[in-house]
Amino acid sequence: MTTEDKPMHMIVNCETHEVTYVPFTDEEIAQKEADYQAELAQKQQALVEAEAKEQNKTSAIAKLTALGLTEEEAATIVL
């Protein structure tokens, strides 16, 4: 990645209103990529956990209704 291709910091001085642009270092880019991949993995994990929770809830309500509860009654037990 050339300097021209690198993401930049835009620094705005609130006293002088001067704006400067500083390219990210290679280390900053590597850290950013690693942080982003970790974030995507965590997002995926959160989606999987939410889906599993929803499936467990549906299953629990089905089992409770099989025991004679109405769906409304079962839903008050299963949070």
Add this chain to the structure above:
Amino acid sequence: MPLVSLIEKKSVSGVNSVTFSSIPATYRDLRVIIYYATNTVGNFNGTVRCQFNGSTSNIYNNELWNAENANLLTQASIIGSNNFMLGSGGPSASNNSSNRNPIDFYISEYRNTTLRRNGLSNNWGGGVLDSGSASSGNPYNYAYTGALEQESQTALSSITLFLSGTDNFIGTTMHLYGIG
């Protein structure tokens, strides 16, 4: 209390982070309003983040509630602890002036050295139609609200906003106000 405009800037191509430095120690509170766009065409998978005084060593406590699907995003799940997460999702088109998403971030008592830094943030879809949402289909119009605290009593003199990943903020407008 008067609301005083300190800075209004538009980001150019290639900018991934924006820092407001040398914030005057003149006001009581600060308010940051940005209308963000990115260079990504299609669904933006990253998030908009923030750090105070460039610190990565302080702990940032932060939770966001998403009204679209009633999900709570926590530090432990997604946000992490060395920055604030201000927003996620959209905009769904690149550098489109009619397709930018707002973030409104209020920071209280930014100069107070006996209290920790804290604030409230809001981020919403701005009416953007986004077909990339798996959770709610199309149209997708999310709304986040969040509470934030940095475990630091250092007076705030700089605020950095950045995108996770290496996308850039092209076409994003940023405003900083002093209050009181």
